[in-house]
Each structure stands twice: as C-alpha cells, then as structure tokens.
Amino acid sequence: MSLRPTLDFLLYDWLGAERLNQRERFADHNRETFDAVLDTCERIAREKFAPFNRLVDTQEPQFDGEKVILPQATHDARLAYAESGMLSAAQDDDIGGMQLPFLVESAANTFFAKASISIGSNLLTTGNANLLMAHGTELQKQVFALNEFNGRFTGTMCLSEPQAGSSLSDVVTRAVPDGDGHETDPLGPRYRLTGNKMWISSGDHELAENIVHLVLAKIPGADGKPVPGVKGISLFIVPKHLVDTDGRLTGERNDVALAGLNHKLGWRGTTNTLLNFGEGKYPVRGGAGAIGYLVGKPGEGLRCMFHMMNEARIAIGMAATMLGYAGYEASLDYAKNRPQGRPMGAAGKDPAQPQVRIIEHADVKRMLLAQKSYSEGALALALYGARLIDEQHTGTPEAADEARLLLEVLTPIIKSWPSEFCLEANSLAIQIHGGYGYTRDFAVEQYWRDNRLNMIHEGTHGIQAMDLLGRKVLMENGRGLQLLAARINATIERAIQVPDLAAHANALGQALQAVGAATKAAWATANPTEALANAVPYMQAFGHTVLAWVWLDVALVAHAAAASPARQGRLAAARYFFHYELPRIGAWLQVVRERDLTCAELPDDAF
Amino acid sequence: MSLRPTLDFLLYDWLGAERLNQRERFADHNRETFDAVLDTCERIAREKFAPFNRLVDTQEPQFDGEKVILPQATHDARLAYAESGMLSAAQDDDIGGMQLPFLVESAANTFFAKASISIGSNLLTTGNANLLMAHGTELQKQVFALNEFNGRFTGTMCLSEPQAGSSLSDVVTRAVPDGDGHETDPLGPRYRLTGNKMWISSGDHELAENIVHLVLAKIPGADGKPVPGVKGISLFIVPKHLVDTDGRLTGERNDVALAGLNHKLGWRGTTNTLLNFGEGKYPVRGGAGAIGYLVGKPGEGLRCMFHMMNEARIAIGMAATMLGYAGYEASLDYAKNRPQGRPMGAAGKDPAQPQVRIIEHADVKRMLLAQKSYSEGALALALYGARLIDEQHTGTPEAADEARLLLEVLTPIIKSWPSEFCLEANSLAIQIHGGYGYTRDFAVEQYWRDNRLNMIHEGTHGIQAMDLLGRKVLMENGRGLQLLAARINATIERAIQVPDLAAHANALGQALQAVGAATKAAWATANPTEALANAVPYMQAFGHTVLAWVWLDVALVAHAAAASPARQGRLAAARYFFHYELPRIGAWLQVVRERDLTCAELPDDAF
16 A cells, blocks of 8 residues: 555554644644645655656766756755755744654655655754754854754764774864864854765755754864874864854855765765865865864764764664665555466466466565565654654653653664665565566666665664664663563553464564573673674564564554454564564574674684 | 685585596596686686676667677677687587586686676577577587587577566467478578567677577467467577578578667676567568577477576576675675774773774674675585586486486575575675775675576576475475485484584484475475465575585585684584574474465455
8 A cells, every 4th residue: 555544554543643732842733734744745755756766866966076966856856845844843833843743754754765765865954953953052053953944054964984984983083273262153162174074975065055064073182182082072063154143154165175976876866975174175264174163062072963863863764664665665566567477276277368467476475565564564663763752852751761761772773674674675676576677667676776775874784783782772771671671561461362463472472582581691791792793683683573563563553443455454464574574583593692603703814 | 715715625625526537528637627727717707807897887788779889898708708618618529619517617607707797698608509409400509509609609598578577378479480391491490480579688789790599489370379378389599690501691680679778777798688579670581570490399499498497597596606706705805904993892992092904893704704604605506506417417327317306406496595695695795895885986786786686587586486396396206305305314414423513414404304394284285375375485494404404515524624714714604504594494484384375365455
C-alpha cells in the first residue's frame, strides 16, 4: 500500500498522535492540523522532489572554480520546502514556527526522503539551527538560527578532516583569538580558523544567501599547542559570508574555500565537499584565517555538536528507511504488473495458458514481504523515536528522563538498523525487477546506491556498535537497557493474552533474555578488547530484537482492528519478522557470548 | 595475501593439480607448463585489463546508429587475451588448443576476472564454441567454433526476450525454413528467424570480424503455430555476417540489428543489447528474416543450450568470486595503510600517541576475515567444480558419472553462493574504506556495482533455488545429494581425528543432518507449492553447508603444513566460517522444515 495509510496507522492508531494536543505546547493542534501538514508535504514531495530524483543523480554538482552549479530542480525543491515552513516546524509560534510535535514533523518529512533523498539537505539546516537554539547566545540564535529556519541561510556540520574521520580527537583545525577585542564581538568570541574539513555535505552551493558552518576546531593551549584529545575541541560558527548583528550580509566573503567536490556512488543531489578554512583564497578583514564565533565554552565543542549529531543519526535512520520504502513501493508495483512464468503444480504445466504476474510467485512474495517488514518496521521504530523526543520535551520530569535515556539506547539502532536492512531491502527490490532492475531505466538501482551511504556517514556501523555495547547499555548502571526491557516485557505481557500472537510473544521473551545474557557475557571479563570484539554482531542481534518488539507492538494494534487487507498485511509482516528474521539472532549472539576472538587476534600478515 | 599464492595452494596443495598429468589427455603437462599459463595470464591481466577497469566503467559503450564504439583498451585487452591462446586452452592440440585441464584454465582466468570483469566477454565466446563442439556438425565446428577459438569471431547466447526472461517457454522468436533446399545447406538446415532478443551480452561490437549468435527460436508446427512450451524450442547459429564453408565472410550482412544498448548499474565494459532478428534493417539474400542454421535437432534447442548455460553459471560464480576477491585485496591494502583511531583499553587513552592503522581495530579485522572466508572459500569451491569437469572428461566411467552428478547438484551453489556472499564481501570492502569507499576515487564501489548483476543473469537466485530443491536434490532418486553427503562425511571423518578441527567436523556433521532433514521435511507433503515456498532460504543454508565443508577440507591441508602466516590465515578463515557463518543455517532451515507459507499465502492486496 502507499505510504500515507501506513503513516496514518502508525501515527494515530499505534502512537496516538492525536492525544499529543493534551500537552500545553501542542494545544492548538489536532488531527486536522496534523493532516494538513502531511497533505502539504506529500504534495510538495510529489511535485517538486520525486520527478527530479533521477535528474539529480545524472546531473552531479559541478564546480566552475568559483561557484557550485546545481540543477534548477534542486533550487526549486529547496525553495518549496522552505516556503512550506517545515524548516521551523517544531519551533515556537512566536519565532515563526508551527510548534508541531517532532513526531508529526518526522512523519511529514518521510515524503521528501522517499521522493528524493539527496535533493534536499534540509535536515542539516534544521539540525544546525536546533543546535544553536540549545547552545548559542541570544544573538547567535537571532542572527543565524532564525535565518536558517526562515530559509535565508542553510547549515552544515564540519567535523571530519582528511586524517580524522571517525577519530575526532585528531582534528587539527586551529582556532586562534582574532586580535584585541575578540572576546566582546556581539556575535560571540571571535576567532580565526585554519584547517581542512572533509565530507561536508552541502558545504558549498548557491541555494541560499549564506551558509552557516558549524566547525569543530582546537584552541591552542598556553604552550601554543592544541590540547590533545576531544577535550581540546571547541565549536565555532563560521559563516560563508560575514553578517552584521541584524543578520544582513556585510558583503565580505569569509575565507572558506571549496577545495573539491567528492564524486560519490550515490546521493548525488547533495554536494559533498572538502572545505579549506583560512587558506587565504578569500582574505578577510586583513587577517589570516576564516572568521568564526565560539559557540558555548571552549573545550565543550564535541558535547555541543552531539546535539546535532544525535539528531542527524535519527535522520539518517529515517533516510535509510524511506529509501527502503521507496524500493518496496517500486518493486511491488512492478511485481503486480510484470507477467512472467506460471504457477507451480498442475495449473502451471500448460504453456498455452498466459503467463501470470510475478507477484503470484512465492519467492517474489517473500522478497516483497521482507521489504515490507524491514521498511515498515524501521519506519515504526523511527516514529517511536520521534515520539520519545516529544516526551523528552513535554512529558513529566520522570517521563522525560525515561524518554531521554531510552533514546540514548535506541539511537544506535535507529541509525544502524535501517542502514543495513533497508539496504538489503533495496537489493531485493532490484532482484524482483530482474535484468530491468540492473538498468538505469528503473529507479531501484539508484535507491540501492543512495542507501549505501547510510552505514558510513554520521558514525559508521562499527562506531554505532561500540556506542551501543561500549556505552549505551552500560550507562547509568544499565538503567537504559532495563527501561527498554521493561517496555518490551510490557508488550510481551499484552501479546501473550492474544492467541494469534502468543508464540511471537514467547519468542520475543527468549530473544530479550538472550540479548541480556550476551550483554553480561560480553562484559564478564570487564575487558573492552574482548567485550567489543563482536560489537557489530551484538548490534545486529539487539536491532533485530528491538524490531521484533516494534512489530509485536504494531501487531497488537493491527490485530484489534477490523478485518482488512491492510490488517492482514501487517500481521503477515510481523509473522514474517518472527519466523524469518528473529531466529537470526542466535548466530550473532553466539560469538558475542563466547567473546570470540577469531578475528580480533589474527595478526596482519595472516590475512 | 595476493591471489597467486592462494591459487597455488588450492591448485597444487589442495586439489593436486600436478597429478592430472597422469591422465593421458594431460600427459604433456606438468607443474611448469601450468605455471607458465598462470604467469602469462597474470601478466596480461595486470598490463591489459586492470589499468582500464575504471575507464570501461566511465566510458560506456556508445552506439552511433551503425556501430558500437568501445574504448581502445577493450580492443587491446581482447586481442591480448585471444593471442594468449586462452580461448582454446582446453581444446585438443590438433585444433590449436593447449589441452589444458579445465581446472588450470579456470585458475588462469581468475586473473582477468579480478582485474576487470567487464572488459572481456571471452567466456561467452568459449562457451559458445564449446556448445558447437558438443552439438554442432563437423562443418559448424570448423566454420564457427574454430574461428571463435582462434579469436576471429566472438560468440553470444540469445535466450531471453523482452516478454520472456526467466520463462523461456514463452519465447516467440520464429524460425521458418528458408525456401527450397534449405535442408541441404552445408552449414546446417537453413532457416529465417524473426524476433527480439533481450539482455544479449556482447550482442554487437566491432571487436572481431564476426559475431556468432546462438539463438533459441520456435519452428512453427504443421498448423503454422509455434509449439507451446520448451519442447518447441530449437537452436540456431545466426552469424552477424554471413560466411562461406571456409569461414570467410561473404560480404553479406545478416539481418541482425542492434535495437538498443542497456544502460546498466555496472559491468559496463560489456555491451548488453536488445537485438532485432529479421526486422528488415539489413535485408539479406532477397528474403525476410535473419538467416540461421539449425544446431542439433528441432525441439532440442534448450537441451543443447544448457551445455552453454551450465558453463556460464559456473563462470558467473567465478566472476562473483573474483569481484569479492578484488574488494578483499583493495580493502586489505587500505586497512594496512590508513591510520585512524587508537587501540581499545589503556593504551588507546593517550591522544598524544599517533593513530594506529585501521587493520588494528577488531571490527576491521572482522570485516577482512569475513571477506577472506567468502572469497577464498568461493574460489576453492569454484576450482573444485572445475576439477569435477576434468574428472567428467578424463576419469573412469564411474568417476566421470559421479563427477557429472555432483556437478549437477553443486552448480546452483557455485553460481548463487558467490553472487550473494561475495557481493556482501564487496559491501564490507566499501565499509572498511569509510567515506572514501563511497567515492569513485576508489575501486571498491565499482566492484560492488559490478557484482550486483551476478544474482540476476544466467538464472536468477530464485531460479537457482528452484533448480536445487525442485530438481537437483531429487534427481536420480536423490543420488546426487547422497554423493555429496558421502564426500562431506569423508572430510568429517578425517577432520574429527585432528583435535584442532574436531569441533568444526562435529558442527559440519550436524549441519549436514539438518540440511538432509529439511530436504525431507520440505517434500513431506509432496506438494511443490509447499516444498519450494522457501527454496531460497534452503539454497542459502545448503550453500553455507557446502562452503563449511570446503573450508574444513582446505583446513585439513593447511593444518598439515608448516607454520606460516598463510597457514594461520587459512585456519582462521575456516574458524571464522564455522563460528560466524555456519550457525546462520538454523534460521534459514527452520522455515524450510516447517514449510512456512507466511509469504506464499499472502494475497496481493495485503502488501
């Protein structure tokens, strides 16, 4: 089925989005206002994004030495998005926002992600501005964040450097005080930055008046040397064009130069850049270095940046999910229309009979149901995560704290699980298309290429796994894991009462126990080298268990509904997940439990 | 380690290739002659193939309306291959061949597949000629096959049509007798063909003097209608340019017209075409239709074609394997040179210490060892298959028959397993490269794109799985499966004596029992709809069991060798396979055993 009924079911029937208007912040909203946002986004995505998804793949960003050239469609899509108000959907009314629940904002953004993941990089702009709202000064909010929300400026996050990708403690971009009075600049303590930043998405373009770079850099200590490790990292606003305290461009180009565009496997609608800060290409105000304004306190850069990074990780999970969903829709459509072959058994023996549509073949159904269970399951999880953010912002202190901690534990799963399994879904979408799927005449090969990025950016799979097993399940004495287990057990207790779901409930109970036991066994020797040697298989098993829980919880609501094809589909997708997917955790957990060091101990020269 | 020592180990230490010269057919060969072939191919691949692999990806085949334009490098690579004599490596001395064992020919061809899978389509030419050697008349061999072996002509296989891909019984290309005396044409009964053929690799180009198309078409019955089903299919030689009985071009262009080039996700060095036969673009000898010469008897076309198709399936497995291997080599090299991050534990806490190379991280080692176990395991299996072909051709009647039957059972695995798991290996190679792996500046993204084809062409994954569970494990009363089980048990019996390998042997014994039980359970109701509903999971489990056997057998030989890094690596790859991979079969077999119809029974409208 198409996306909208699935969203409606998850939002309203499963997550009770309507009830959010009982919260003071959302009191002006109701299902009608939510639906109006969804309608608008669905329409803009259909008109301004989807028709140009292939175009932005074939017309990659070009750099003429001075400016980045993007297709007109990219400009139009960004403008339509900005004009919809979605950039500030979650912001307060009084700064022009809609005060929309993050849950509904997330749901509305799925349409764009499905239509063309790479045309927009609006989520970066929103995330950048949200960081400033949390950590910036009043004037920084006014000048930078608000102009991102209203669409005048766009935003980036500049963390990686060519020699420091996953290892942020090794960034060498330097920030030195910009002369006398630097501390009293109204826009924030003023520094001069020098260094190179790699993998910067939307790092240069002409889509908006200005680009607000949020840059990690090190302020040299008293000895003139950068402080080693992450403690030395500070955060700076480095605008492409300098602005005054009213947010007006002063006409001075800051010394941020595009050193090169990365030529990627996919996701080509978005520029991805190497940026040189302060190399002297655009000397500014007679000094050396790009001008930047400190955000927060020196040395707290990474902590501030995590505000944006966590948001980006959830957004990446949603991106991967919607690419998976797009492939599911495309291959479902193909399977319903492509005649090929005949049914098995006697009925299929007569070659004089016409061919059947491929959706009538069991293996095609298997590939479709796998995609449905991956992408709809991931979508449910991502929306659940979004609902936790609303709880964090508007719940009772206790509920908010629980939501925060649950989200800490779930974030690596929300990011990594769709990156891996919705990529697999895209591969199945190609497979259903047969040879046609391998051609560029069909959309599915692009979804697969686009989706391959998601296991890499915003923290690789390996980094997410270390975060999960090395930090998240341990933090606050394991309270996050306990909270999650309690929610899973609550679902199990309800499902066990429903005869159709009792077997699933039992299976989930066993899976949860197995994950818990593996967590303990991994850390039994309290040796991180042993515990984390199989962090990725652990994360895969943890993720599958979380998804099984989500499916069981969704199935409870579906089961209670009146008979319909949609109900039947949801229950079948849940059953698929329990029969075909959840049993996979056995193999993953075995190596975790045994602290298997087959890989970790192998010396270089034996490969 | 690089490919050559691995090949040497598998060929000589594991498969005893040297002993093949005890067979009369190979009596003139010895390790020196084998090594000379390997040396030559390694050099040609290094000089003429590898440097141009990216070039053929970016400079796709172009059609100017009359001719297909390919990069000069493609011409040079083909010429070098033809001049090496590899096209006729396995043929008799007296027709200019080398009388080389297929095992050694396969090993030598790995260098080309690894260097650039898509520059050459030499395997199609060899396969085409081999089919004619088996089913053609003396003159057909002389005129067509021999000129393929000597490099003058190239070959294709024309099976699919736009409306008939996997379903060959639905081909509608027609072949009608070409007037009086058509039966007595010295080149074979002469027909006129009309129809469209889709997905024809190397279907048009200027790489050679002529192209020999082998075309499936239907001869109308007495009622003027084509015979329905596969029984009506016959096989024809349709040369692009007509030839005389001496193989000289007569100057007449046959009516085979390029209707379009397919624009693919990868594998772009090879043209892939839609061909129109007999549409009238090149009217020939005053009649309508393309001129074709019958091969074998009418109605036996598919049986003849399977000679080529089985060979192509093994070649595709090897292609997938070598793409996996290429990614493994590239990512191993990257991991040994890229500094990033610090070790876990106390030693890694000091940010003032230099970063370590990423091969020192456990998860990178895991991704490398997975690739090694996939690609070297698949290589071992493919070479084992090649050795079976030699046995079939030169063994005692009993051994030859066993080899034939074993190969029947193993062919779907040799084709499908590397297609799936060496593609996964390529994804891991990208992952090890991080962001760089997602750019086109590194080779690994191309390997991944190229490899995605292999689950589709020459029979999709689903088709292979139906062939395995629906036909191969049942044929001759299950004798093929019994033969395979006997060989696996023989390996188990030897390994159980070796304390280091006994646990693997036990695990393999259990896996074999589980596969046997699932095979029986699948067919317990004798209902193909139920038995085959989970044919793909069955094939995955079957394949993993076969690979575990191959690794255990390889490990036996490695274990007996003197200590060396290579020995350590092989034993670790085997251990990896037993600890991380073999346990996966549990989830796959469960749905087979239970004849799970969750997918098969879901109606269209519930998706």
